[in-house]
Amino acid sequence: MPSQYKLTYFDLTGLGEPIRFLLHYGGINFVDQRITKDQWPNLKPSTPLGQLPILEVDGRVLYQSVAVARYVATQVGLTGKTDLENWEIDAAVDTVEDFRVKIAAWFFEANPAKKQQLKQALDNEVLPFLLTKLDTFANNNGGYLAANKLTWADLFFAAIVDFTTYIYGADFIAKYPNLVRVRSNVTSIPAIRAWIARRPKDNWY
Amino acid sequence: MPSQYKLTYFDLTGLGEPIRFLLHYGGINFVDQRITKDQWPNLKPSTPLGQLPILEVDGRVLYQSVAVARYVATQVGLTGKTDLENWEIDAAVDTVEDFRVKIAAWFFEANPAKKQQLKQALDNEVLPFLLTKLDTFANNNGGYLAANKLTWADLFFAAIVDFTTYIYGADFIAKYPNLVRVRSNVTSIPAIRAWIARRPKDNWY
Incomplete structure (x- = not known):
């Protein structure tokens, strides 16, 4: 059963x-x-x-x-074939979590001055840095974040981008072509x- | 080789x-x-x-x-035997990370008023809540955090407690007998x- x-x-x-x-x-x-x-x-x-x-x-x-x-x-069946592939998947997921946590910290900050400061850090440092890194991972893995194939890191990324785009209010991955490709590889699965x-x-x- | x-x-x-x-x-x-x-x-x-x-x-x-x-x-050889054991180990590790991140946020906060507020939240809410949960895990698993046996969650916990005790300045797990047991089960490994x-x-x- x-x-x-x-x-x-x-x-x-x-x-x-x-x-x-x-x-x-x-x-x-x-x-x-x-x-x-x-x-x-x-x-x-x-x-x-x-x-x-x-x-x-x-x-x-x-x-x-x-x-x-x-x-x-x-x-x-969306994990890696080897321990190293699973490390690579986990590392990509943790890097997605790194930017997700920063977007959430900004979103839920109550103090207006601090909130503005967190937004500037997001826009000028956190997102450009982490998204550039993730874009490189995706470029190196043929449109996936790890292991040169579809894994749960890609589904995790697409779902988190979906949600964080909703709270951020803009499609912040649009200028990262390999990340757009990862998202599309996930959202085109029937x-x-x-x-x-x-x-x-x-x-x- | x-x-x-x-x-x-x-x-x-x-x-x-x-x-x-x-x-x-x-x-x-x-x-x-x-x-x-x-x-x-x-x-x-x-x-x-x-x-x-x-x-x-x-x-x-x-x-x-x-x-x-x-x-x-x-x-x-410190992972679980089954997928569910590995979930249980991962969940324990993530819960350790939850309190580690909060201790670090307090420690690195530059604003004195905010720092004091974070410390109060740590002492009155975050640590009692999460450590009580982890203590229950340890009680249910015979002095280990998961899977009724020594796993990497225990080594992770002991090492993180070691470090966070150093920055926190006090042995904050002392009043949680099952967590003391987890630590001792790790630090007594030759x-x-x-x-x-x-x-x-x-x-x-």
């Missing part, structure tokens, strides 16, 4: 979307449980780390979004394209 | 120490290249992401410290104990 999957996350792409991309890529049926702002305070204490997403697999509750994505990647076409639109913030 | 390893990091435990623990655990000979503050500006542009640590393996340069630690863990006894003392900050 196939495993039963239930993803619980906010009604948003965010940190849940890489996992959704991976599940859809693998053709895995799953319950896509979407929590509203009103529901979250009641649910929060019952989650393992007070955070979403969580993924229930045959009743076991998995947490920590990147670890969950790596686990799902192993189930759908199962992903179909999911993007029918999924709820982000309307959280 | 065995692989040739060279770790390049600052003359400090920090993000290099989990990798050093793993290499020593595995009995892997490696060059422990320690960079001084004076040397770093010249070296930085030649590193893949402008960051240390990097680990050269037979001339290939690996970067992103957690990804490197996971890679070394695969070489020394190769790790011998390394700790002979390694350079942190004197960076």
Whole structure:
């Protein structure tokens, strides 16, 4: 009997979307449980780390979004063939996380002066530096971030870019041709394209 | 012929120490290249992401410290037997990273008022919450963080606690008996104990 999957996350792409991309890529049926702002305070204490997403697999509750994505990647055949390929994939994912965390830090900063300062650092330093590095990875790997083939790093990247573009308010990878290629290599996968076409639109913030 | 390893990091435990623990655990000979503050500006542009640590393996340069630690863990037999065990290990490591990042954010904050605010959040919220969670993991896994056995999550935890205790200035895990047990399970491994006894003392900050 196939495993039963239930993803619980906010009604948003965010940190849940890489996992959704991976599940859809693998053709895995799953319950896509979407929590509203009103529901979250009641649910929060019952989650393992007070955070979403969580993924229930045959009743076991998995947490920590990147670890969950790596686990799902192993189930759908999107990891590397060798330990070194898996290092390369992990390093690309962690580099995506590096810019995701900086965009989130800017977005959630309450102090206006500090927020402006974080935005300048993002635009003038963080994004140009990290995106140039990732663009080079993608150029070296034929339009993928690692291992010269489609891996979960690419799905992770495309989903995170999708979400961060929504909060950033502009397509910040547009001038990085190899990153545009990575995104396109992911969003043109039929199962992903179909999911993007029918999924709820982000309307959280 | 065995692989040739060279770790390049600052003359400090920090993000290099989990990798050093793993290499020593595995009995892997490696060059422990320690960079001084004076040397770093010249070296930085030649590193893949402008960051240390990097680990050269037979001339290939690996970067992103957690990804490197996971890679070394695969070489020394400290990963899980199943995909779910590896998820559990990764989730524990990411939870250690969650508190490490918050301690670092406090430590490096330049604004005195903000720094005090971050310290209060650390002491009253972040550390009690995350350390209680990790202590529960350790209790459930017989003195290890995951998979009911020694894994790289434990070595990662012990090395990061070592470093963060140095910058925090107090043994903040002392009141969590299961975390003390995890640390002791790691530091009593002969190769790790011998390394700790002979390694350079942190004197960076």
